Amino acid sequence: MSTPHVLVVDDEDDIRVLIKEILSDEGYEVTNAADAAEARAARQEGKFDLILLDIWMPDTDGISLLREWSEHAELDCPVVIMSGHGTVDTAVEATRLGAFDFVEKPLSIAKLLRTVERAIESSKKRPSTTRRLLPALMTPVGRSKLMQSLRDQVQEYANHDSPVLLIGEAGTGRGAFARYIHALSDRAEAPLVNLLAASLTDNNAEEQLFGTEANGEIHNGYFERAKNGTLIIDELTDLNDLAQKLILSALEQGEFVRRGGHEPIKLQVRVLATVNADYDSRIAAGTLRRELISNLNTLSVRVPPLREYAEDVPELLSYYVDKLVDGEGLSFKRFGVAAQNRLRNYPWPDNVRELKNLVRRLLLTGSGEEISLDEVEKEIAVVAHADQPLVKQDLLSLPLREAREQFERAYLQQQLVLCDGKVGKLAKRVGMERTHLYRKLRSLGVDFRSVATEE
Numbered sequence: 001m002s003t004p005h006v007l008v009v010d011d012e013d014d015i016r017v018l019i020k021e022i023l024s025d026e027g028y029e030v031t032n033a034a035d036a037a038e039a040r041a042a043r044q045e046g047k048f049d050l051i052l053l054d055i056w057m058p059d060t061d062g063i064s065l066l067r068e069w070s071e072h073a074e075l076d077c078p079v080v081i082m083s084g085h086g087t088v089d090t091a092v093e094a095t096r097l098g099a100f101d102f103v104e105k106p107l108s109i110a111k112l113l114r115t116v117e118r119a120i121e122s123s124k125k126r127p128s129t130t131r132r133l134l135p136a137l138m139t140p141v142g143r144s145k146l147m148q149s150l151r152d153q154v155q156e157y158a159n160h161d162s163p164v165l166l167i168g169e170a171g172t173g174r175g176a177f178a179r180y181i182h183a184l185s186d187r188a189e190a191p192l193v194n195l196l197a198a199s200l201t202d203n204n205a206e207e208q209l210f211g212t213e214a215n216g217e218i219h220n221g222y223f224e225r226a227k228n229g230t231l232i233i234d235e236l237t238d239l240n241d242l243a244q245k246l247i248l249s250a251l252e253q254g255e256f257v258r259r260g261g262h263e264p265i266k267l268q269v270r271v272l273a274t275v276n277a278d279y280d281s282r283i284a285a286g287t288l289r290r291e292l293i294s295n296l297n298t299l300s301v302r303v304p305p306l307r308e309y310a311e312d313v314p315e316l317l318s319y320y321v322d323k324l325v326d327g328e329g330l331s332f333k334r335f336g337v338a339a340q341n342r343l344r345n346y347p348w349p350d351n352v353r354e355l356k357n358l359v360r361r362l363l364l365t366g367s368g369e370e371i372s373l374d375e376v377e378k379e380i381a382v383v384a385h386a387d388q389p390l391v392k393q394d395l396l397s398l399p400l401r402e403a404r405e406q407f408e409r410a411y412l413q414q415q416l417v418l419c420d421g422k423v424g425k426l427a428k429r430v431g432m433e434r435t436h437l438y439r440k441l442r443s444l445g446v447d448f449r450s451v452a453t454e455e
Helices: 013-025 036-045 062-071 088-096 109-121 130-138 145-158 174-184 205-210 241-253 279-285 290-296 306-328 337-344 351-365 373-380 400-418 423-430 434-444
Strands: 005-009 029-033 050-054 079-083 101-104 164-168 192-196 212-214 217-219 230-234 270-276 299-302
Touching (some): 005 013, 029 036, 050 109, 062 079, 164 290, 205 241, 270 279, 337 373, 351 373
Parallel strands (some): 079 101
Antiparallel strands (some): 212 217
16 A cells, blocks of 8 residues: 655644654655645645645635635545634635645644544545534634533533523623534534524514415424524523413424414424523513423533633634634734733623624724734723623723722622621621721712611
């Protein structure tokens, strides 16, 4: 059997040298190319059993080169994409163009060798790559213990077929985790349908969910459009009461009937739903049905707010810079160390969604190649609302005196709630003499006049 020949296309010299050393030691023949021009020339001179192709290159990017080979019917061997950060759009395009798999940078030697071996073995019989490539590029970003644990939990849940309730604040990426579960599941090749709960009204809920049937014409609703696949219901707290009843009925009975139809249709879909972290208050208020939550809460995932894994902020900043440069054609800029440290200590009240929008604004408005601390400060220079939870207040944006007052006000307001509005109990809890505490509450503008009189 002839020695497999691998072409490595990467503009980073140290990466090319490293890969060549690793693969040569494993018995592969390796040819290196520093850019698209050298890669084209190498392919004209010889035949390869595998191409390792970097996405980010100065002259022609990897996806464009892959498209060129695909359109000219020149893709006669497996291609493995290499990149520090991938995007879903890039994954879809690479898969459509015939890429076999994806390897993340920094490279794991073990994973690289396994991928190379699988790719070469597959060259005679190419399997479907969509399910393997997309999850790798959709993997939620973050190296903190919290994110690692969350990824492990989600990957485990993907192996089951039960409903999953994804709980968290707005902007935390609950929908992204739901799509990740689908991409890893046995339903990955089947439809993924997203239902925005707020789009359902009393007039259209039944038709939108179950579809219609009249005069021999059938229009499928969300449940049928997601047949054998996954239906994501985005934000249960936005569902009106009728929509909740209809969804609950379908889940409990395992079937539904189209509007205007008569024959029951079996429910053949996995339901993943997102819900706000304060959903218990909606249940207590009677606007969210407890039975619906119970049916969807077979498995649950708490998606944490960004402030709980702030150590991942620098990696997220880098990820979204690459994503926006690639997807929206924005100019590349890097965040300075001081800017990154500032954002690590920012409370991110709107979570990952706010971070992405901040990166987009700074790429659009930044003047140099590096985003500075001053530019970051200008973008986040907003006055925190006094009624915001303390953890969401950006105290670092304030002078010391104002920050101290803001902290004390929020701290005492929250403690007062925990003490059932009793100032005497509050004094004991915070370790202050009652007279001094009353004076402090007045100076901070904390309204305690409605507090019941104590003994």
